Amino acid sequence: MLIYIIQMCNYTKNDTKRKRIQGKKMEASPVENTAAKRRKKKLTNYRKDASPLQRKKGFGAYMRANGALYAMAIPGVLCVLLFSYVPMYGVLIAFQKYSPAKGVFGSPWVGFEQFIKFFKSPYCERLFTNTFLLGLLTILFSFPAPIILALLLNEMRSVRLKRVTQTISYMPYFISTVVVIGLLKQLLTTNGGVVNSIREMMGFLPKDFFADPQWFRPLYILSGIWSSIGYGSILYLAAISGINPELYESAVLDGASRWQQIRHITLPCIMSTVVIQLIFAVGGIVGNDYQKILLMQSPLNYSTSDVFSTFVYREGILGGSYSYSTAVNLLTSVISVVFLLLANWFAKRAGEEALF
Secondary structure, eight states, X not given: OHHHHHHHHHHHHHHHHHHHHXXXXXXXXXXXXXXXXXXXXXXXXXXXXXXXXXHHHHHHHHHHHHHHHHHHHHHHHXXXXXXXXXXGGGGGGGGBOOOTTTOTTTSOBOTTHHHHHHHTSTTHHHHHHHXXXXXXXXXXXXXXXHHHHHHHHHTOOOHHHHHHHHHHHHGGGXXXXXXXXXXXXXXXXXXXXXXXXXXXXXXXXOOOGGGOGGGHHXXXXXXXXXXXXXXXXXXXXXXXXXXOXXXXXXXXXXXXXXXXXXXXXXXXXXXXXXXXXXXXXXXXXXXXXXXXXXXXXXXXXXXXXXXXXXHHIIIIIITOOHHHHHHHHHHHHHHHHHHHHHHHHHHHHTTSOOOO
């Protein structure tokens, strides 16, 4: 009881003191208020006009407050510098007759001889045709697939069914490319494969799909869609989830159907994300998945499966033509940059979001 009385007395004393201070502030004259404002303005101007030596204290405080974030970024920056920028001096061998014994700086220079050699090569036309055709087919069929899946998942009413469908569609992405092609070969093999067994039951002869050049592109595109459609839809689902629900409510009040809501609300709201992804896809039109192509490739289907990346692998790694393969690879990099810039320019001209 005594402790309670003492606490109440202290509270009353502090409250009285606080009211007295507030009363003095309210009773301050206009001159005193003007002087206080003048002192505050002077302090602000002093901070703006501070010398570099005086600013160092502020920079040091900033680094102390955010130093942990910069420290976390150091490993990533070092990895980019070490693995992306330091090896760039290796493109010099595209303009040399490179010899491992002489090294990069000791090999003789030959200028554009390696590039001229490639353009005169009988493989040049086939490589350009296969690479660009495969890239265009990938954009035409594989690029819209995740968008369509995201729209379909967004229209599902059952939350449990939606989650199950998402999980099933994501799983193939985490399967190794080697395993995917192995499963595909087992399904299509002429020796007890499921597809050929069904063909035999229907009265058709067994068919070796991997040996047929005409079936290489459909198998490449379909296996790519199956592997990446679920994982690729995550980005578009995230964009759809950011759309204001009031837009859909207003559309329902106006009598819009589900298709009209998709066409006039969902697609326009995610269009910036679609355009950015399309720019990246166009920039990588010559960067086909060479690992999967190598696993699916054989001398029987070279006419449709041989692309820049596989040619570079054969000439550089297997053939030892380092300067020649580097020149071809440098050419593909330049083409990718040109396509990226063109796609970005067209996006800006169309009034859509662009990279820069």
